[in-house]
Amino acid sequence: MSGPKEELGEQRDSTKKKKKKKKKTESGKKRREKQQEEEGVKGGGGGEEEEEEEGEKQQVEEEEVHSSDCIVLRGIFKLGKKSHDVLLTRTRLTWTPITPEMPTGEACVLQPGVMPLQDVFAVKVKRRRAAGQESGGPVLGVTLFCSRQRGRRLEEDTLHLHNASAEHTYTWYNTLKELVSGFSSRPKCLKVFINPSSHKKEAVHIYREHVAPLFKMADVSTDITVTEKKGHALSVMKECKLDEFDGVVCVGGDGSVAEVCHALVLRAQLDADSPEKPVKPVLPLGIIPAGSTNVVSCSVHGVRDPVTAALHIILGHQQQVDMCSFSSLGQLVCFGFSAMFGFGGQSLARAEKKRWMPSSQRREYALVKTLARLKPEYCHLSFIPVTKTTRDLFGHHSEDEDLDQDPGSVDAEGEGTWTTIKGLYLNISVMSIPCLSPHAPRGLAPNTSLANGSASLIAVGNTSRSEFIKHLKRYSSSSGQFSFSFVETHTVTAVRIRPRSQRSWSEEESEGEEGDSKTTPIIQTEGATFPWNIDGELVEIANEVLIRVHPRLITLYGEDMDEAESTVSCSCI
Numbered sequence: 001m002s003g004p005k006e007e008l009g010e011q012r013d014s015t016k017k018k019k020k021k022k023k024k025t026e027s028g029k030k031r032r033e034k035q036q037e038e039e040g041v042k043g044g045g046g047g048e049e050e051e052e053e054e055g056e057k058q059q060v061e062e063e064e065v066h067s068s069d070c071i072v073l074r075g076i077f078k079l080g081k082k083s084h085d086v087l088l089t090r091t092r093l094t095w096t097p098i099t100p101e102m103p104t105g106e107a108c109v110l111q112p113g114v115m116p117l118q119d120v121f122a123v124k125v126k127r128r129r130a131a132g133q134e135s136g137g138p139v140l141g142v143t144l145f146c147s148r149q150r151g152r153r154l155e156e157d158t159l160h161l162h163n164a165s166a167e168h169t170y171t172w173y174n175t176l177k178e179l180v181s182g183f184s185s186r187p188k189c190l191k192v193f194i195n196p197s198s199h200k201k202e203a204v205h206i207y208r209e210h211v212a213p214l215f216k217m218a219d220v221s222t223d224i225t226v227t228e229k230k231g232h233a234l235s236v237m238k239e240c241k242l243d244e245f246d247g248v249v250c251v252g253g254d255g256s257v258a259e260v261c262h263a264l265v266l267r268a269q270l271d272a273d274s275p276e277k278p279v280k281p282v283l284p285l286g287i288i289p290a291g292s293t294n295v296v297s298c299s300v301h302g303v304r305d306p307v308t309a310a311l312h313i314i315l316g317h318q319q320q321v322d323m324c325s326f327s328s329l330g331q332l333v334c335f336g337f338s339a340m341f342g343f344g345g346q347s348l349a350r351a352e353k354k355r356w357m358p359s360s361q362r363r364e365y366a367l368v369k370t371l372a373r374l375k376p377e378y379c380h381l382s383f384i385p386v387t388k389t390t391r392d393l394f395g396h397h398s399e400d401e402d403l404d405q406d407p408g409s410v411d412a413e414g415e416g417t418w419t420t421i422k423g424l425y426l427n428i429s430v431m432s433i434p435c436l437s438p439h440a441p442r443g444l445a446p447n448t449s450l451a452n453g454s455a456s457l458i459a460v461g462n463t464s465r466s467e468f469i470k471h472l473k474r475y476s477s478s479s480g481q482f483s484f485s486f487v488e489t490h491t492v493t494a495v496r497i498r499p500r501s502q503r504s505w506s507e508e509e510s511e512g513e514e515g516d517s518k519t520t521p522i523i524q525t526e527g528a529t530f531p532w533n534i535d536g537e538l539v540e541i542a543n544e545v546l547i548r549v550h551p552r553l554i555t556l557y558g559e560d561m562d563e564a565e566s567t568v569s570c571s572c573i
């Protein structure tokens, strides 16, 4: 095993070798500057020899030394049972097995192992300990905890570098720790909200079992609020000292996520003294999926997996995401990512009336019942398209509609021209994110992306029940859900939906119901109301609803995913 002296010696040697080799591989000024910057933290190639050298020649040589990812440490460790030559640069760790020379003199081709430091989230000193012993024990080496990608999932992995020299181990441990803690996007302190009532009431357990140990390992401290009721997260967010935190985490489903996002934007508005205009929150939001619907989480993780979500947070993967504001009669209802009016809203309203049922059963019941009572709403649908020419993605228009331009509809701020369609609609969706889920792997709105500054408007006109079911079923397959004459899609920056029916949906509904409703809608407004599904939450709104897209309003921990891991789809249709 190599000791620290040996290590430094090897380091210098490697630097000399590098100097010769790098002359040929030198490239552009930019790259040199970057590497010179990198050298600032740990004198990678530095040493007495270099310090003594002067003049232009020395400068050129120094630049050459730093021209590639220069070596910070070099030493010998055992990985498994074999000794390896291990190199540490500022960006990665590589190891090559050391094998004795073949008697025939043949060179043995060895594949080095590589671990990018951007995937490493914790470094620990490994010690030999007896059962029950909590501290001390002889040093065995360094252990690196890292994230490994498997499909869309991130998994925890470890790499053990064995060397019994305590000095050698601590040199590596300290250097690795310094490099790993240098990633500025990684959070050190998080405000965590857990909704204990989400889905099967497993959020606290999910957090304790899968997330808290990873945060602890990565030295991320937390301040936890287990919410007691709807609106609790919002009231805490209004009051708490945010500058103590690097990020906020929500453990729950889409309803909880929407509440925390809404709270983050409102708090940013409050701090910026901007009562009208939405303000981008400073803190990113991490989402640990624990709800019955998790489309926001799935859209930035590609999978419903708390470990993947926690690793995205720990590693500081950040993604800007568009949001919508929903308002009615000039009053803000909420900020969110997606809304459904018609079938989507009605089916959620029916599900909410059967709260006592298990959530999947409740959803299937509501879906089937709403399909059985399928009824279109007559609406005025106005929108501002992203491109000037409003067109159906597949060149079709519903026969029930007449398309016309709103006279004098250019907005006062010059944001674009409103187009109005009037007709009968079975469902209208507005989604600023793709809304990926295991049931719809390419998303409910595959034509939009997380940060394109627009939303997807999907208007499903009147049609037969069987055709509507065909349309719904295609969400679970890869494509074709919009290739129906009664489906129209637009890329928009704002939408206004004005239901024209004189009777509210709930009035009609109550006539045919068994009267088993024990719950009231989550948000209620005065007068005749229509059910909306906003991020999986039932919101009853009278009159017109105005939806505006706010580009990149929020930052979420995660990445831009084009497809989610799929599971078996709902069997009820």
Ligand SMILES: Nc1ncnc2c1ncn2[C@@H]1O[C@H](COP(=O)(O)OP(=O)(O)OP(=O)(O)O)[C@@H](O)[C@H]1O
Pocket (backbone or CB within 6 Å): 195, 196, 197, 198, 199, 200, 227, 228, 229, 230, 231, 232, 251, 252, 253, 254, 255, 256, 257, 259, 290, 291, 292, 293, 359, 536, 537
């Ligand atoms: N302790 C609590 N008791 C009841 N509701 C709560 C509590 N804490 C938060 N909430 C509210 O519960 C709602 C639903 O939460 P969430 O979306 O996480 O769960 P879900 O299982 O996906 O949803 P749902 O129960 O609607 O299927 C949110 O609006 C949230 O504000």
